[in-house]
Amino acid sequence: MDFLKMPPGDLPAFDDTYGFQQTRSPNPNWTYGQKIEATQEGREWAQGETKGWKVVDTEKEDPIKLYILMISGIVPRPIAFVSTISNTGIENLAPFSWFNMVTHSPPVVSISCSNGPVRVHDTTDNIKANRGFTVNIISEPWVEAANVCSIDAPAEVSEWPLSGLTKAPSVHVKPARVKESAFSMECELLQIIDIIHPVTQKATTSLILGTVKYIHVRKDVLTDKGAVDPAKLKAVGRMGDITYSRIGDGFRLPRPLWEKEVQGIEKALQGLIVQPDHSE
Template structure:
């Protein structure tokens, strides 16, 4: 058990947006990275990583992205393209693609193809108009499900997964279990930090009876 410690307490109503951001990204870690590919109405491919991301539901299969607007409150290319085309693809970042992912995070103009700048290959989507990244170990083709404007600065975009592409050495197509070592995914830390998923351990959830028996043995609870 972790011993009791002293804590700093923060009321978020007293923090600036930047201060709140720093508190959150430094402690809610590691965050999975959505390497999002979209396509503009003019056919220009866009790619950008987002770490305000996770899966929210399996029935229906829903992913969520937190996309911040530009300082002037206009949409970033990702948010604009999703609004206009109603689709996007979430590619998973592995260690082998870390540097290429970093290139796509640079602030290129809307007419620039980030995948080309990063030396990556765009592969046509099967069920959606935008491409996936051929070098990515996993890609989820998504249709826009819902957009939630939480403020003038940020939108939460929900996407319904319609098709997944998973490298054959990663997943068993019969059991649907994935090999985390073969995936070798990266998560986002604070600042410029990243963390790998190879620092892994199993911890089965105990039954209530196992918990109670353990506590009885240590004298924490009685037999009644």
């Protein structure tokens, strides 16, 4: 069944009994230097290569097709649900998935807003004007309310009343945070980088860097080590077209440390079969 071709209303109902779980990694017996085709799990997947490769020259590709390809290939993306306020006091909410953490020291996030041919996003104008904004992580129980805020409403219309979401006061910036979000950040504009198209010389996109001044995290989603528990946060991500993703099952795979692994790596390079040490 091709779910991508089905009208959203004909899809099976959302399964809210599903719970995030942690498993082992797909190929826990993988050894240093082992080819993917040789692994049980990867063998069938690797055979897809026999159909060959489509090589896309981005300078020649139609921008719409490039957009379709890139937003479906660069997945899953986290989503920043951004609250801003205009110079005249109109409050704005909108989701952005060209979003990520840049660094924790200092804490900086990035959001990328495209500048349409007709108008620049209200979010960009508002951040330029007032510097402060909040980024709220969307959880499954209220994703429809957040999605509705992607509507192309005129600048004088606030998305807050449409969404039914609740404003919670921020401590540092003017725009409210979203009370329904279990993880919100109060951000201050650090830098805006205009992405200039080399052919048209137009600033097609504004890359917004924001310093995170305060984080509001709901206590019930925290582990005793101070991390966010993905099973409790229930964050959603963005795929291609209108597809969202839920956080699928996680698997745990320790990062190799040279000091611990060097002997095994030397043996593997001599042709011996050596598995990475999977103890944490």
